[in-house]
Amino acid sequence: MLRVTIKDVSREAGVSIKTVSRVLNNERYVGAETRARVQAAVAQLKFRPSLAARSLAGKRSFQIALICDNPSPYYVYEMQSGIRDRCVEEGVRMIAQPYDRDSATLIEDIENLVDATSVDGLILTPPVTDYAAVLELLERRGVRFVRVSPGGDVALTSSTFIDNEAAARLMTEHLIALGHRRIGIVRGHPDYATSAQRFAGYAAALEGAGIARDDTLVRAGRYDFASGSAAAEALLDLAAPPSAIFASSDDMAAGVLAAAHRRGIKVPEQLSVAGFDDTALASVVWPPLTTIRQPTRAMGYAAADLLLAGGDSPAERREVGYELVVRGSTGVVSPP
Amino acid sequence: MLRVTIKDVSREAGVSIKTVSRVLNNERYVGAETRARVQAAVAQLKFRPSLAARSLAGKRSFQIALICDNPSPYYVYEMQSGIRDRCVEEGVRMIAQPYDRDSATLIEDIENLVDATSVDGLILTPPVTDYAAVLELLERRGVRFVRVSPGGDVALTSSTFIDNEAAARLMTEHLIALGHRRIGIVRGHPDYATSAQRFAGYAAALEGAGIARDDTLVRAGRYDFASGSAAAEALLDLAAPPSAIFASSDDMAAGVLAAAHRRGIKVPEQLSVAGFDDTALASVVWPPLTTIRQPTRAMGYAAADLLLAGGDSPAERREVGYELVVRGSTGVVSPP
């Protein structure tokens, strides 16, 4: 397999190897004419630099990795797509590293990844985005990383996020405005900071409206269909069941809708259901659902953007807008 | 950042660099005691070889890529997970390359990937698995690749698949056995070989039962929710609507169920619905669904296995079993 190398290009263009390298890396101090000649030769020979060689000799590896452990394939897909979009623009590859959240070797795996591939950076999604051991490791090793939807310790590192609390509050206020007073909530997975954030928004809305919170209406969930379904069953079993249920994720909203459907409860006539981060499951399959649309793809794109930005640019928090989608009619709420 | 190199290990173990390398690559001709000493040193220093250096110097890059363009996030997720599982065992990284099917630069993108990363191989999923231009390119460049669910030209390259025709036939025969005579089908995306294979199974079952095929019951689809829903609407609008509908994918089955639901048609009392490759959408959200369970994850695992197997092992076709799931009760049908 005959590989085209810089050497070939340099010969073709009649310049030195180093000059070709300069053009490739967009360095200064290259004559306009020389640059053009080199670029022509590159195109002519279809030269594509070897990532391995670049990585070995230089400081960059032109690869980033996504550390993703999420129960929702839609979330993963959207996240990957967003990151991919930005990577393509930059000529960078994405290593997808799906992880088991329970893996006892998570730290070691990540360290392995970092050492073996010398990735230019990592993108962390919940819940790993808040694992102190991981953050500490990356910090110590001097590896760049961007956190998606982090909980605490937000000042130090770059991150992308939406204002989960404000969004959940908006959604809950919407339910209150519809006249609901007994609003149930299915919380997200306890390991995810977003769960607490969304619950806080729910609680704040109730408090703002002067509605005393009834903790029998607060149910634990795990961000998946099954837990949403089970929680809804429990809520609907109450002597005084809620008239509205706010599920902290789309999968759970689908579970709630399924439970209602099993009991012959009409949505939204007899029960209002609200969701979060609609993907395809709940909002498409069972349309009568009001939801917060979280731009997962945009968060991925932004995360990659932050990662690829500057070698030593300061930590930056980038907020992404969300939408409140009321039964299919959309109102843009907060694109910052 | 102080990198631990082979040199450090060799010093620690009191052997030459080459000997360490031999141990790392599981080569023969290393004394048991020497090997143990080296392994101890590796563990001691937490040595992790640089992929870049290995790739540059050797023949392998320890990276493979997944060329995936599929409308179903579940499919992508399962596929990636299966491949990942096998890669982890082998210490290989996976580069995820989601592609736009319509991309005019697909060929160039893949060539780019191959040249830049020197991946040890590629895994192609439908519909790219049947793109002649891509296959020709890889063949010409001498790059190993494995096709998932290919259509034609199957003899030359390794592939993993299920017997889509037999599965669809089984499913259709099941519907016939239930007494159905007017069975509608929503075909898959025309670019996917699996669409034709599943339709062939449907047709064969009808013919085997001596039922004349009514082409008004055959509808085009695109493997997604919307097309399944639209096709079902059309079928249910017929003067003589079908009593059963076979959707060629899970997303489309969900669409069919949604359409039935909108019209207040009870499933399965008034309409039987059958699906294929249940993921979470149709079969979980709307349980009364009989379906063929395609082991996407297993196909991914098998594909990676074939790819990582031997450097010059011959092409091998690996069939994976499927299950017919009848309303939740499972009968294993064909694990080869």
Next chain:
DNA sequence: TTGTAGGCGTTATCAC
């Protein structure tokens, strides 16, 4: 069974 020399394709350093 083990060790030595050379090179993989690129970037970094330092002259010119």
Next chain:
DNA sequence: GTGATAACGCCTACAA
């Protein structure tokens, strides 16, 4: 502005 030359960390080929 441009060009030699030395790394980068490992594997291949060959020698011992």
